[in-house]
Structure formats: structure tokens, C-alpha cells
Amino acid sequence: xxxxxxxxxxxxxxxxxxxxxxxxxxxxxxxxxxxxxxxxxxxxxxxxxxxxxxxxxxxxxxxxxxxxxxxxxxxxxxxxxxxxxxxxxxxxxxxxxxxxxxxxxxxxxxxxxxxxxxxxxxxxxxxxxxxxxxxxxxxxxxxxxxxxxxxxxxxxxxxxxxxxxxxxxxxxxxxxxxxxxxxxxxxxxxxxxxxxxxxxxxxxxxxxxxxxxxxxxxxxxxxxxxxxxxxxxxxxxxxxxxxxxxxxxxxxxxxxxxxxxxxxxxxxxxxxxxxxxxxxxxxxxxxxxxxxxxxxxxxxxxxxxxxxxxxxxxxxxxxxxxxxxxxxxxxxxxxxxxxxxxxxxxxxxxxxxxxxxxxxxxxxxxxxxxx
Amino acid sequence: xxxxxxxxxxxxxxxxxxxxxxxxxxxxxxxxxxxxxxxxxxxxxxxxxxxxxxxxxxxxxxxxxxxxxxxxxxxxxxxxxxxxxxxxxxxxxxxxxxxxxxxxxxxxxxxxxxxxxxxxxxxxxxxxxxxxxxxxxxxxxxxxxxxxxxxxxxxxxxxxxxxxxxxxxxxxxxxxxxxxxxxxxxxxxxxxxxxxxxxxxxxxxxxxxxxxxxxxxxxxxxxxxxxxxxxxxxxxxxxxxxxxxxxxxxxxxxxxxxxxxxxxxxxxxxxxxxxxxxxxxxxxxxxxxxxxxxxxxxxxxxxxxxxxxxxxxxxxxxxxxxxxxxxxxxxxxxxxxxxxxxxxxxxxxxxxxxxxxxxxxxxxxxxxxxxxxxxxxxxxxxxxxxxxxxxxxxxxxxxxxxxxxxxxxx
Numbered sequence: 001x002x003x004x005x006x007x008x009x010x011x012x013x014x015x016x017x018x019x020x021x022x023x024x025x026x027x028x029x030x031x032x033x034x035x036x037x038x039x040x041x042x043x044x045x046x047x048x049x050x051x052x053x054x055x056x057x058x059x060x061x062x063x064x065x066x067x068x069x070x071x072x073x074x075x076x077x078x079x080x081x082x083x084x085x086x087x088x089x090x091x092x093x094x095x096x097x098x099x100x101x102x103x104x105x106x107x108x109x110x111x112x113x114x115x116x117x118x119x120x121x122x123x124x125x126x127x128x129x130x131x132x133x134x135x136x137x138x139x140x141x142x143x144x145x146x147x148x149x150x151x152x153x154x155x156x157x158x159x160x161x162x163x164x165x166x167x168x169x170x171x172x173x174x175x176x177x178x179x180x181x182x183x184x185x186x187x188x189x190x191x192x193x194x195x196x197x198x199x200x201x202x203x204x205x206x207x208x209x210x211x212x213x214x215x216x217x218x219x220x221x222x223x224x225x226x227x228x229x230x231x232x233x234x235x236x237x238x239x240x241x242x243x244x245x246x247x248x249x250x251x252x253x254x255x256x257x258x259x260x261x262x263x264x265x266x267x268x269x270x271x272x273x274x275x276x277x278x279x280x281x282x283x284x285x286x287x288x289x290x291x292x293x294x295x296x297x298x299x300x301x302x303x304x305x306x307x308x309x310x311x312x313x314x315x316x317x318x319x320x321x322x323x324x325x326x327x328x329x330x331x332x333x334x335x336x337x338x339x340x341x342x343x344x345x346x347x348x349x350x351x352x353x354x355x356x357x358x359x360x361x362x363x364x365x366x367x368x369x370x371x
Numbered sequence: 372x373x374x375x376x377x378x379x380x381x382x383x384x385x386x387x388x389x390x391x392x393x394x395x396x397x398x399x400x401x402x403x404x405x406x407x408x409x410x411x412x413x414x415x416x417x418x419x420x421x422x423x424x425x426x427x428x429x430x431x432x433x434x435x436x437x438x439x440x441x442x443x444x445x446x447x448x449x450x451x452x453x454x455x456x457x458x459x460x461x462x463x464x465x466x467x468x469x470x471x472x473x474x475x476x477x478x479x480x481x482x483x484x485x486x487x488x489x490x491x492x493x494x495x496x497x498x499x500x501x502x503x504x505x506x507x508x509x510x511x512x513x514x515x516x517x518x519x520x521x522x523x524x525x526x527x528x529x530x531x532x533x534x535x536x537x538x539x540x541x542x543x544x545x546x547x548x549x550x551x552x553x554x555x556x557x558x559x560x561x562x563x564x565x566x567x568x569x570x571x572x573x574x575x576x577x578x579x580x581x582x583x584x585x586x587x588x589x590x591x592x593x594x595x596x597x598x599x600x601x602x603x604x605x606x607x608x609x610x611x612x613x614x615x616x617x618x619x620x621x622x623x624x625x626x627x628x629x630x631x632x633x634x635x636x637x638x639x640x641x642x643x644x645x646x647x648x649x650x651x652x653x654x655x656x657x658x659x660x661x662x663x664x665x666x667x668x669x670x671x672x673x674x675x676x677x678x679x680x681x682x683x684x685x686x687x688x689x690x691x692x693x694x695x696x697x698x699x700x701x702x703x704x705x706x707x708x709x710x711x712x713x714x715x716x717x718x719x720x721x722x723x724x725x726x727x728x729x730x731x732x733x734x735x736x737x738x739x740x741x742x743x744x745x746x747x748x749x750x751x752x753x754x755x756x757x758x759x760x761x762x763x764x765x766x767x768x769x770x771x772x773x774x775x776x777x778x779x780x781x
């Protein structure tokens with residue numbers, strides 16, 4: 001527990017753990033069923049996400065500052081710790097595999113059409129493993145630089161895209177039943193539930209008992225980014241065209257043309273987005289590695305990281321035959337996995353903590369006596 | 372020593388990583404690309420015929436056009452390929468071009484009337500599927516062979532594809548008669564509530580065509596690329612044409628007027644020989660649907676401001692009652708544009724006016740009933756226009772020249 005990071009840095013990291021794939025894939029998927037009301041789905045999803053963040057923050061605040069698995073082992077015993085550790089490691093590995101596939105699919109679709117995906121995946125993974133090897137403090141610092149650059153870029157970008165936006169495609173406001181809006185909110189909510197990574201990050205935060213604030217701020221930032229992308233996509237292209245476009249977030253910028261002076265600006269945004277994808281993948285791989293390292297008390301971390309990286313790359317190469325397989329997996333199974341691993345499991349942990357609260361009190365008094 | 376070796380190895384590894392930055396399998400050399408500035412699509416019984424206007428970089432850098440000297444090699448070359456599908460036709464280009472076609476700098480897309488009447492879906496699909504193609508390309512419709520438009524040169528623009536895009540962009544900004552429609556905007560309009568759209572026409576006025584730089588050495592070209600009528604689309608298929616007066620009327624109703632200039636009769640009612648010219652500087656249109664039983668009425672409220680640019684009637688423009696009289700005549704003229712447009716689109720049962728959107732937003736429940744049979748419902752609407760015109764300025768001369776002349780003779 002040598003490394004220390006601030007609450008704001010962690011909020012920014014949570015934002016970039018959620019937003020990069022969220023802004024890319026959520027707008028099309030939720031506009032398909034919530035139509036012009038999709039932005040309401042995103043806002044509702046953000047509110048649900050904030051609730052999840054509060055739950056995660058509550059659990060983190062119970063942790064006296066130990067690594068997650070060590071703490072759970074002390075509270076629930078060895079076997080419960082191994083089970084939770086294995087389950088969480090499986091979850092982080094799965095999400096890393098999905099994110100790596102999304103990342104390399106994007107690069108193949110948009111930039112390097114002929115380069116085989118195994119190569120792009122290997123290069124991406126090498127960079128990510130290097131970042132994970134350097135530790136969470138390094139990842140957080142790089143994240144802050146990216147955060148500042150992207151904040152400036154988004155501010156400049158929003159001035160440019162205003163011209164192509166119209167209020168009409170967002171109207172009428174409350175057409176149809178609320179059911180599609182509610183259904184649509186589940187997808188952003190499941191995306192925002194990735195805030196559960198806070199369980200692993202919280203022990204590194206300098207400020208004590210700040211986990212709820214940290215998680216809520218991270219989710220609010222990511223939710224705002226997703227909601228704004230949804231609203232702007234619909235205002236620019238209308239609710240019927242958005243589901244047709246694979247990457248509406250970049251498409252908004254690609255139609256900006258100011259004379260022949262400023263055009264095809266999406267490449268600037270794609271460059272920054274690539275950085276955020278590296279950060280997202282680094283956090284997820286950090287999660288996968290930490291779950292296994294803490295649970296099984298692995299000492300030689302570097303060779304283990306290499307093996308883990310290889311495992312994730314091979315999974316990403318072999319798991320899906322084509323884009324349709326991948327899409328149906330992420331929408332159906334991936335969605336449930338997110339909710340189960342990030343909401344249900346933490347809820348069970350919270351329940352377990354309440355049940356074993358007596359033990360905590362005893363532990364706290366023991367710690368106090370000890371110090 | 373081991374430290375030096377380690378540092379050396381690290382440096383070597385860094386250099387090795389640089390090798391990966393060259394683009395891997397996607398390495399492309401600039402001099403292996405054929406950069407297209409305009410593309411045309413035609414459809415026959417056998418499939419698609421695609422023509423490409425490709426930029427010749429050496430001819431452009433050699434100073435064509437800057438000296439207006441004429442002669443020399445053309446800055447563009449045009450060639451045509453065919454195939455059963457669009458991308459098959461494009462892939463056939465390797466049989467005749469040593470360079471690979473590159474579409475990222477394509478400016479305009481010219482579609483033949485034949486292909487437009489058959490349907491635009493295939494073209495839109497290619498544009499949305501290919502990451503290289505940009506959806507900000509302008510679409511134009513041509514009667515006859517569209518590749519003729521690609522071969523035509525401009526006197527003042529080296530790359531005619533770019534010239535064509537500036538032509539339509541300027542027109543839509545300055546005159547508002549024909550809208551500049553980009554691929555994604557067209558796609559938006561044909562999947563919208565009204566499921567219809569419009570595209571401007573391009574044609575060559577005069578003959579013979581200006582295909583060689585030697586023809587550019589004259590002060591007057593034998594033929595020029597011109598914007599013509601407005602093509603009407605129902606879903607992805609073209610259904611007819613609107614003339615320029617009707618097109619201006621459509622722009623008024625659909626609230627697309629930015630600036631516009633038109634002539635109007637300034638004399639007493641019934642006198643149409645004496646004309647003035649009005650330039651619109653600001654205009655807005657509001658569509659308000661009203662329901663009376665099963666009958667739908669559309670109130671079209673147009674508010675326009677502008678300046679007089681020309682006056683051939685003997686009038687004292689400092690007299691407020693004269694301006695009121697002129698405003699009344701302008702109102703009549705705008706109503707004529709609007710009525711002509713309404714009659715034309717009603718006959719075609721094609722809602723390019725934004726009525727479907729207005730009904731949908733105003734009364735979503737009623738829209739649910741109407742949308743299945745919208746084309747018929749649209750044709751049955753009764754339209755009421757309410758036009759208000761304000762002459763803000765009369766130019767720097769307060770009396771018409773004719774008035775001065777008449778005063779002298781009195």
C-alpha cells in the first residue's frame with residue numbers, strides 16, 4: 001500500500017474506465033429503442049449508476065485501508081475470499097477481452113483495414129502490461145494528463161458542433177410510453193456499474209472515507225459524457241439515423257466543416273480517444289491482475305502479468321467468429337455479467353458486511369488498542 | 372558495463388518499436404493513390420457505371436489556372452468502370468489505373484436521373500459502410516450521362532469537383548433556391564417522418580463541352596456547369612422535378628431561406644411590367660397544424676425582412692404608405708411562390724415541406740393515426756399562408772430614378 005492517489009484523480013480514472021466504450025456504443029443501442037427520448041434513458045441510467053456508486057462507496061468505506069482481497073479474507077474467511085477473488089478475476093478478464101476486441105475492431109474498421117487483428121491486439125496489450133507493471137499511481141498520473149487534454153478538446157469541439165445541431169429531432173418530448181425509456185436506461189446503467197473497480201482502487205486513496213464522493217463524482221462525469229453524446233447525436237442526425245451509425249460519437253465531429261479550413265476533425269478526437277482506451281484497458285487489467293495476485297498471494301508479479309496478457313489476447317482472438325457474434329455476446333451476456341458482477345456481488349458483500357458487523361467493531365477496537 | 376549493454380538494448384528495443392509505427396499492412400504511399408475529387412453514379416440494366424474525377428497532382432502544381440494561359444495538361448482525368456454492384460465497379464478500377472482510388476477527398480457525388488429513379492439506397496449503404504468515404508459529400512442529380520459533368524472544366528477553379536461543391540454551397544447560402552444537401556442530410560430526410568427528400572440538379576449549359584485546357588484560353592467558355600431544377604424524392608426514389616420558382620417556394624415553407632433575391636411587380640395591382648428587386652436578409656417560417664374533425668389545416672406563417680435593391684416604379688420611398696404598398700405586393704409575390712410550390716408537391720404527393728414533422732411534434736397521438744397513409748393525408752391538407760414582409764432598407768437612394776425623371780418632365 002505504498003502508492004497513494006487523491007479522490008479526484010480516482011474519479012477521473014473511473015470516468016475514463018467507463019466513458020470510452022460508453023460514448024462509442026451506448027448512443028446507437030439505446031436510440032434504437034428509446035428513439036428521440038434516448039437522452040432521457042441515459043440520464044435515468046446515470047441516476048441508477050449514481051445509486052450503484054453509492055453502494056460501492058459504502059462498501060469501500062468499511063475497508064480500513066487493506067487490499068480488497070486481504071480485507072475480505074479477514075472478514076469472510078479464506079474460502080469466501082478465494083471464491084470472490086476468482087469470480088471478480090473472471091469478470092475483469094472477460095471485460096478486458098471485450099474491451100480489447102472493441103479497441104482492435106475500431107482500429108481495423110477505421111484506420112488499419114488490412115493489418116491483422118492479432119498484431120494490433122498484441123501491441124495494445126504490450127503497452128497496457130507496461131502500464132499495469134508500473135502501478136496504479138502511474139496510470140492515474142497519465143490519466144490526469146489525458147483528462148485535461150480531453151476537457152480542453154471537448155470544450156473546443158462543442159463550439160464547432162453547435163452549427164449542425166437542431167432541437168427538432170429531439171421533439172416531441174414525451175411521446176409513447178415510458179417503458180422504452182426505462183428499458184433503454186439499463187444499458188447505460190450497466191456500463192456505469194463499472195464503477196465497482198473502486199473496490200480495488202479505494203485502499204490507495206489518500207482521503208479517508210471519501211469513497212462514496214469519489215465513486216459518485218466518477219459516475220456523474222461518465223454519465224454526463226454519455227448523456228451529452230446521446231443528445232448531441234440525436235440533435236445532429238435524428239433518432240432514425242443514429243442506430244445505423246456504428247460510432248456516432250466520432251460521426252458528430254466528422255461532419256464539422258468550416259470552409260475548407262477545418263474539416264475531418266474526428267482524427268483529433270480519435271487520437272485522444274485511443275489514449276482513453278489504453279487507460280480503460282489498463283484499469284481493467286490492473287483489476288484482473290490484482291484480484292488474482294491478492295487472492296493467491298502471487299509474488300513474481302511480472303511473469304504473471306505477461307501470462308495474463310497472453311491469456312487475454314488469445315481469448316480476444318479466439319472467442320468470436322465475427323462481428324455479429326461479438327455484438328450479440330456484449331449486448332446479451334455482457335450486459336448481465338456487468339450487472340451481476342458489479343451490482344449483485346457487491347450487494348451480497350454489503351449484506352455480508354452488515355451480518356458480520358460485530359466482527360468489524362471488534363477488529364476496529366483491536367486496531368485502536370494496537371495503535 | 373552491464374548497465375551500458377542494458378541501455379543499448381533498451382535503445383535498440385525503442386528503435387524496433389518505431390518499425391511498428393509505419394502502418395503495418397496498411398502502409399500507403401502518397402504517390403500510389405489516385406485522389407478522387409468527384410464521383411458519378413449511373414445505373415443500367417447490366418449494373419452500375421461509376422466514373423471518377425481524379426486529380427493529377429503534377430498538373431496542379433505546374434500552375435494551371437493561375438496564369439490563365441490555357442494549354443498544358445488537364446488538372447484532372449476522368450475514367451469509368453462498371454460492375455454488378457457499386458463496390459465491384461470500384462474494384463474494377465485496378466484493371467485500368469496504376470493507382471489505387473482514394474475517396475477521402477471526394478467533394479461531390481453526381482447521380483444520374485436514371486439511377487435516382489431506380490433508388491438511392493445502394494449508394495447510401497456504400498457511403499455509410501465504407502470508413503474512407505465521407506458523408507459530408509454533396510449530392511447532385513444529372514439528367515443523362517453524369518460523367519459529362521465530371522469532364523467539364525471550370526475557368527476559375529483548378530479542381531472542378533471542388534468548384535462544383537463551392538457552386539452549390541454558395542448558391543444555397545446566397546440565394547436559398549436550391550439547398551446544398553450532404554449525404555447524411557439526404558439519408559436523414561428520407562428516413563424521417565415524411566420519408567422524402569430533395570436534391571439539386573446540375574447540367575451543362577451550352578455546347579460543345581469544355582473538356583480540354585486549350586478551350587479555357589478564351590474569355591467566354593462554350594459551355595458551363597449550371598445548377599438547374601430541384602429533384603423530388605419519395606423514400607429513396609426520385610419522383611419528379613420542381614422548377615426554380617417552385618423550389619424557392621419550397622425553401623420558404625421548409626424554413627430554409629437564408630438570403631434570397633427576387634423580382635416583384637411594384638406598380639398597381641394587375642400591372643406586371645414594372646418591376647423592383649427585393650433582397651431577403653432574414654426570414655423564418657413556422658408551421659402550425661390545426662385539426663377540425665378529420666380535416667387537417669396547415670398554417671404557414673412566414674416572416675420576412677429585407678432591402679430593396681432595385682426600383683423601376685416612380686415611387687417616393689420616404690413615404691411610409693408607399694412602403695406599405697410595396698410590402699403588400701411583396702407579400703403577394705411570396706404567396707405566389709408558396710402556392711406554386713404547394714400545388715407541385717401536392718400533385719406528386721411528396722411531403723418535402725416538413726408538414727409530417729410539424730404534425731408529429733404538435734400532436735403525436737394524431738400523427739400515429741396519420742402516418743400509415745401520410746402521402747394521401749398530405750395531399751388532402753388545406754394550407755393557409757400568412758405572410759408578413761418588412762422592408763427594412765431602401766438602399767442609399769430614397770427616390771426611384773424614374774420618379775426624378777417624371778418630376779423634371781412635369
